[in-house]
Amino acid sequence: MKYLFVIVICSLSIKNFAQDIETEITDGVIYNFTHVLDTADREKAIKEQMVLFYSKSASLYKSYKEILDGIERNRRYAEAESKGLGSVNTSGLKPASGNAIFFNYPIKQLLEYKRILSKKYLVTNDSWNIQWTIKNETKKIGDWICQRADCRFRGRNYIVWFCNDIPYPFGPWKLNGLPGLIMEANDDRSEVFFKFVEFLKPGANGFESAFALPKNYNSVTQAAYKKLVKAYYDNPDLFSNPNAEATVVAVDANGNTPVFKKPVPINNPIEKSDH
Template sequence: MKKVFQIILTTTMVLLNAQNSANRFFYEMTYKPNKDSAKLEKEMMVLDIDQDKSFYQSYENIQIDSITNVIIKEASNTGFPDFKRMGNRRAQFTHQIIKNYPIREVLYKDRIAVDYYSYRENPELVWKISDEKQKIGAYNAQKATADFGGRKWIAWFTTEIPFPDGPYKFYGLPGLIVKIGDHAGNYSWELKGNRKIDRLAEASSVEGLLSRSGLSVSKEITKEKFTQKYEEYKKDPFAGMRQMLGQYNLSKEVSMSKEMRDAEKQMKESLTKNNNSIELLAKKR
């Protein structure tokens, strides 16, 4: 099996270097945000791949970042960025996942309140490849299964696209994953298309702006620490905001405003409703 993966990886690198560009794969993600409801929602995610790495995120993230970059550039003339032009655009999934080739680990990055945190992990995906095959979209695919994040996953990969990669943290099969979902129907991804792009969309204009202004930090921590911070955030989503405002002696005035109270209420309601994460927390013994 190691020889097969090495051949695939070598072929992939040759193809990518010859093309001198990146490949963008569009995955339609279908998910159940609330574990107590049967309602399903969708979001378009993308997996960008070049000769060195892959980069996974919401397509809405890329579009928002592109608009933000234009606004910031225009602000060099006007003196102040007009973020009202963004409207109410937001991605439901703000995390980004980077896999460096050859893949030995994944780097997971997300925003908690106004700060950006990342952690590294090896998902230790042990795939069981089946002889079962079927057509998924335009590709001949083969079935594989694995346990990960407290869920059982069924994947379909194709050797017609020789990248041992896939959406989210999934990787390690002898071909690109074109479809994957958990057996209970909480989350699934299906490849809907692909195209060439000039380069991976890694940069975040929003993150850069907040960092340069001193309003946020970017820090790499452990997965355990990240999970702890996110659980604390869900309990009090505006704690970081109040701390930041306190530095400017504005926390009391702003916290008393109706707008602040309404925003905090809406955030708590949203976090309560979106209670069905991709990975389930391990039960404490």
Template sequence: MKNILYLFVLVGYFAFSQVPNLGIVEYQRIINNPGGVSFGTAYRLYFDAERSMYKRMGDAKRINKNEEQSYGSEGQQVTDKILKSSLPFSYYYTNTKDKNLLFRETIVQKSYIVQDSLEVIPWKLEEDYKEIGEYECQKAMAKYRGREYIVWFTTEIPVSHGPWKLRGLPGLILEVTEETGKYEFRATKINLSPDHEKVKEELQKPKTKAKDIIGFDGYKEVIKNKAKDERAMMLASLPRGGKSLEGCDICPDPNNRSLERFE
């Protein structure tokens, strides 16, 4: 009887250990604008061992108040007022087993659903460590989509996910800084005992129609034209006689307006 009981407990433990890692992480995506003003936008990452869904949860909120600066719904500097959008929020869905990356973004007041690819990010692991919350994290660096990133990840949560499209390390990415200082991602809350059904529901591939999806080449063209299109939108919104600031000391760099930069 003892042998049977021992076998039952052992099998039960083995089965439990094979359950894929599930979790929910709250992040702040921070955009640091010229003039010392920063905005944070709340995002939430749902994940298991193979899939992740990173989705925006609300509008940007001012971190440092500066009445002379004005920003859009994700914190980008655009006009003399904060623009609200009725378009659906952005998301980034990945499936490492199927090599699938599908995302939705709003660019110049238009929503795009884009079929992307899971590129191998050439991470270089550093021998630097620090504590973030209760987790020991290791430093890594890489260049990806026109920007260089410094990230901190923890192998105590052994999944290869992270905020936005950043992934591919032997642990969850908790903190990100970008070379120009414009963009940051910071985990603010981690739940490793979530409602499993809720996570599984969020990890279903978004339902989309083929006609609504654009390829990555089309997306790159939209990004390349973003600064020009934003300027046209800004000029159209100015009151009669209004002027835009160009060439000023605190004007946003037109080449630094998108997270991904393409030549």
């Protein structure tokens, strides 16, 4: 069965973006994502499960844990409101960042939905262009025979394994454009990994509403977003307003509202260049 999701992008001045994009999700795949944040201490790494939903022409990539935690968060808020409580314990739940990557393959458009605390942005990736070198080498991943392809993208050399038997040109993160679904990828320094876990059928377990892309984002270029990130590192208080217009306030396990600490810069970003 296929499931319908509608992505509405409003009030954008960028050509071809101010339109409704409607497509049917064909399937989804879960990856284990690892990113070493500090080359001097490889234990400092992001480790998270991510999910890619795809159709014939488009894909949506976001945090799988955030989807699951969003469902649980909504349950807790609804319960708190029904009981007339003024706060809800959100400890153990991943913050609702709203971050996602949308790729429209026919017109080669890649959009990133980003959030810096309470501020939301739609970042256009105008420089997206991957030149793949497809190799003859193959290996088996799960039940699938996959073929190797290499590329240099955003300052890293990637080795990926795609499946010709799953003819969709998508993959994790921003790795797209091959003749089959990317099942596994890593950079040649072993600092970034995307590993296939399993396929996921959209619509299962009440996920339908979780797949809608966030609305009311400010459209910015990559260059403008980098300036915003720098401003955030310099003064995060300018971006914080976690409980604006909330009828139920989020608190931690001790009943305290979140305290925003100055973020620690990452010395090994996943993107080392703009190309």
